[in-house]
Amino acid sequence: MKTLRSPGLWLPLLLVAAFAVYPLITGSASTRESMFTVLMSVALASSLNILLGYTGYVSFGHIVFFGLGGYVGFYLIDEQGWHLFPAALLGGVAAGLLALLLGLSILRLRGAYFALATIGINEAMKAFAKQFALFGGPNGMELNFAIYRGYGGANAALWLVFWSLAVLALVVIFVSFKVKKSKFGLGLMAIREDEDAAEVMGVVAPRAKTWAYVLSAIFPGMIGVLFFFKNGVIEPESAFRLHLSIELLVMVMLGGQGTVLGPALGGAAYQSLRRTLLTSPMFRDIQLVVAGVLLLLIVLFIPSGAVGWLRSRWAALRRVLE
Amino acid sequence: MILQVNNVTKQFGGLTAVKNVTFDLPPGQILGLIGPNGAGKTTLFNCINGVYTPTRGKVSFRGEDITGAPTYRAARLGLARTHQIVRPLNELTVRENVIVGACYGREGLGLAKAEHVADEVLAFVGLAARANLLAGSLNVAQKKRLEMARALAARPYLLLLDEVLAGLNTAEVSGMIATIRQIREQGVTIIMIEHIMHAVMNLSDRIIVLNYGEMIAAGTPEEVSQNPQVIEAYLGDPELAARLLEEEKR
Numbered sequence: 001m002k003t004l005r006s007p008g009l010w011l012p013l014l015l016v017a018a019f020a021v022y023p024l025i026t027g028s029a030s031t032r033e034s035m036f037t038v039l040m041s042v043a044l045a046s047s048l049n050i051l052l053g054y055t056g057y058v059s060f061g062h063i064v065f066f067g068l069g070g071y072v073g074f075y076l077i078d079e080q081g082w083h084l085f086p087a088a089l090l091g092g093v094a095a096g097l098l099a100l101l102l103g104l105s106i107l108r109l110r111g112a113y114f115a116l117a118t119i120g121i122n123e124a125m126k127a128f129a130k131q132f133a134l135f136g137g138p139n140g141m142e143l144n145f146a147i148y149r150g151y152g153g154a155n156a157a158l159w160l161v162f163w164s165l166a167v168l169a170l171v172v173i174f175v176s177f178k179v180k181k182s183k184f185g186l187g188l189m190a191i192r193e194d195e196d197a198a199e200v201m202g203v204v205a206p207r208a209k210t211w212a213y214v215l216s217a218i219f220p221g222m223i224g225v226l227f228f229f230k231n232g233v234i235e236p237e238s239a240f241r242l243h244l245s246i247e248l249l250v251m252v253m254l255g256g257q258g259t260v261l262g263p264a265l266g267g268a269a270y271q272s273l274r275r276t277l278l279t280s281p282m283f284r285d286i287q288l289v290v291a292g293v294l295l296l297l298i299v300l301f302i303p304s305g306a307v308g309w310l311r312s313r314w315a316a317l318r319r320v321l322e
Numbered sequence: 323m324i325l326q327v328n329n330v331t332k333q334f335g336g337l338t339a340v341k342n343v344t345f346d347l348p349p350g351q352i353l354g355l356i357g358p359n360g361a362g363k364t365t366l367f368n369c370i371n372g373v374y375t376p377t378r379g380k381v382s383f384r385g386e387d388i389t390g391a392p393t394y395r396a397a398r399l400g401l402a403r404t405h406q407i408v409r410p411l412n413e414l415t416v417r418e419n420v421i422v423g424a425c426y427g428r429e430g431l432g433l434a435k436a437e438h439v440a441d442e443v444l445a446f447v448g449l450a451a452r453a454n455l456l457a458g459s460l461n462v463a464q465k466k467r468l469e470m471a472r473a474l475a476a477r478p479y480l481l482l483l484d485e486v487l488a489g490l491n492t493a494e495v496s497g498m499i500a501t502i503r504q505i506r507e508q509g510v511t512i513i514m515i516e517h518i519m520h521a522v523m524n525l526s527d528r529i530i531v532l533n534y535g536e537m538i539a540a541g542t543p544e545e546v547s548q549n550p551q552v553i554e555a556y557l558g559d560p561e562l563a564a565r566l567l568e569e570e571k572r
Contacts, residue, residue: 183425183433190422193411200371200405201472202397202426258413 008322009177012261016042016173019268020166029155032162034275036230039162041267043169043223045251046176046260050216052249053257054185055209056192057107058115060245061122062220065095067239068125069221070228071135077229078143084151084160088225095221096214103210110195119242126240140235161230165223172219177260179215180322188212189258243288247274250291253298256305260322265306323382324349324480324511325370330379332362332369332535339365341535342379349479352502352512354526354543356519358555362535363515364406367482370513371396371403384479400428402478404469406485406515412458416449416468417441419457420475427476439475447471447501463494470498474505481505483514487521499525523547531555 003009019039023032048062069091076082076090106117130138151157179185187208190198199205228234247270255266270291277287302309311318325347332340340362347353355363368374370381375390382388388396402423411419417440424436424443431439444450447467452460457468466486473481483502487495499521506512516522522529522543529546531539533555539546546552 183436186418186422186425186433189414189418190411190426193413194409196373196393197405197409197411198422198426199393200373200397200403201423202394202428202430202476203422204394204426 003177003181006177006322007320008260009174011321012173012177012264013170015261015264015268016166016169020163020169023162029158032158034271036162036165038268038271039165039169040223040227041248041251041271042264043165043172043267044220045248045255045263045267046169046172047216047219048248049252049257049259049263050176050179050188051212052252053259053263054180054188054192055212057209057213058111058249059118059213059216060115060249061118061120061242062216062248063241063245064118064122064125065099065217065220066224066227066244067122067129067241068098068224069095070224070234070239071129072221073225074141074143074228074234075135077147077225078141081147084164084225084229087229088164088222091225092218092222095224096218099214099217100210103213104206107206107209107213122240122242122245126236129236129239136235138236140233140239143229143232145232158230161226165226168219168222168226173260173264175215175219176263177322180260184208184211192258246295247288247291250295250298253295253303253305256307256309256311259305259307259311262305262307269306323347324384325513326380326382327366327370328380328382330366330369330376330381332365332374333377339535340369340376340532343532343535343537345530345537345540347480347511347513349511350506350509351527352506352514352525354522354529355513355515355532356517356522356529356546357532361532363532364484365535366532367403367484367513367515371401371482394426397427397476398430400477400479401482402427402473402476402480403482404466404473404484404486406488408462408465408469410457410460410465410468412456414457415454416457416460416471417444417453419468420444420471423472423475424477427478429477436475439477440471443471443475446474446504448497463490466490466498470501474510478510480511480513483512483516485515485517487516487518495521 019035023035051057051059072094073087073091076087077084102121106114109117129135148154148157151160187203190203191205191208195205251266251270252263254270256262274287277283277290283290307321311321323346327343327345330340330343343366357363369376372391372393380387380389383399383401420440420443421436424431424439444453447470449464449467449471460468470486487498490498495518502525526543529543530537531546531552538555539549539552
């Protein structure tokens with residue numbers, strides 16, 4: 001397997017595996033919870049990167065897929081008695097379908113117009129969830145604790161969710177690498193650089209963009225199911241948090257958009273920064289301001305992010321970091 | 323006929339950029355497209371490959387109606403072009419730029435085969451040594467060659483060259499002329515927009531002259547250069563064309 005020998009793939013995989021194994025060593029629930037947050041950020045940021053980094057389309061409302069997937073999966077588990085795994089799968093399918101429908105319409109927009117449309121869609125879905133009685137309306141849904149018994153108790157269920165997320169994060173990294181190294185990915189990057197020129201060369205941009213959007217939506221949908229299953233509660237305000245979308249952008253930009261390792265690194269770095277800020281009395285209330293300032297500084301000084309900067313600084317690293 | 327352009331007109335608001343242009347292009351020829359600045363040459367290219375939808379008229383490529391079809395459709399059918407103002411995919415390497423051309427062109431090759439074609443084409447246009455540089459780091463002459471390489475990697479039936487010689491020095495122009503000849507020998511039909519007269523006069527089998535969007539003359543280089551309307555509109559000096567031809571023969 002040529003792919004598996006490539007450091008561009010196994011470096012990020014190793015990073016993610018390290019996050020996953022860490023709580024196993026400490027054995028504590030609190031490290032598991034903080035690593036859950038890190039893995040979730042890594043996987044969400046890497047998914048967003050397929051659209052943002054490879055295709056060059058900024059989605060400000062990417063969390064809509066996380067929220068929708070979460071709702072669909074939660075409903076299936078709570079009301080229909082499905083097991084977590086098929087529910088997560090269907091959450092991903094629902095998010096992918098939404099992206100497919102949206103892709104056929106709003107992906108005709110370019111630049112800021114597309115970015116604005118994605119915010120609108122997130123808000124529209126939030127409003128929809130608030131009105132939709134099947135999903136519990138404005139109060140959302142609460143998981144019946146008896147459901148955890150089917151997984152061997154609450155503690156076992158939490159570990160199961162953690163391991164599922166870890167596997168999913170590894171899959172996302174693998175897919176991200178495979179896309180980057182494929183003909184499809186090359187077409188996406190051509191679109192990012194110059195969409196009109198790419199079309200003149202034969203890249204069917206409307207189709208390629210839509211598939212990139214669908215691919216970048218499926219994983220957040222599945223992650224949403226895992227997260228809200230663990231959370232035990234889902235409500236419109238927590239499912240469609242716009243600021244989480246913005247934080248995802250910061251993670252991707254911080255680590256390096258368009259790279260495989262970047263979003264993984266950025267997600268982990270941002271979460272550890274956030275944890276420090278949240279526990280500091282001075283920054284606790286203004287941690288989002290710090291995120292905003294960080295985004296500004298990245299865009300101004302290292303637009304290609306940490307990994308992009310390293311790659312352009314040392315040519316030798318280009319073969320190691322993807 | 324590989325390309326049939328039938329009464330094509332393109333209007334922008336009140337401005338008629340291309341007016342009732344009609345011509346047929348048999349395979350294997352080089353057709354020169356000349357005319358003063360703003361005559362509508364690039365607009366005509368844009369109407370042919372689908373960047374613009376003509377206001378009126380019809381464009382057929384290898385018997386298929388491609389009037390107003392998206393640019394990627396023309397590309398897939400085997401119509402490649404270069405841009406007057408170069409459009410490299412800056413953050414990709416030179417080689418990756420050309421691989422895009424091969425992957426998504428007429429043959430729609432897989433990645434491994436496309437890499438092969440890209441290396442061949444890069445060697446052909448003389449960019450092999452720069453294959454792994456970022457496209458954005460090339461100079462103008464190299465970017466023009468890159469445009470050409472991307473178009474060639476698509477293995478097109480018809481190649482539209484939009485001022486590939488502009489901005490090149492004398493040595494680079496001779497190099498590019500030789501390259502264009504070789505492309506034709508490989509059986510590719512070419513339409514070229516060019517301002518460098520001695521080049522277009524010597525390369526073209528036929529020439530079309532546009533002025534204010536209208537086709538004012540068509541014929542062999544000799545016929546066109548002796549057409550009084552062309553001389554008035556474009557060449558200014560009636561002796562110029564004859565002298566240019568003479569110059570090249572020596």
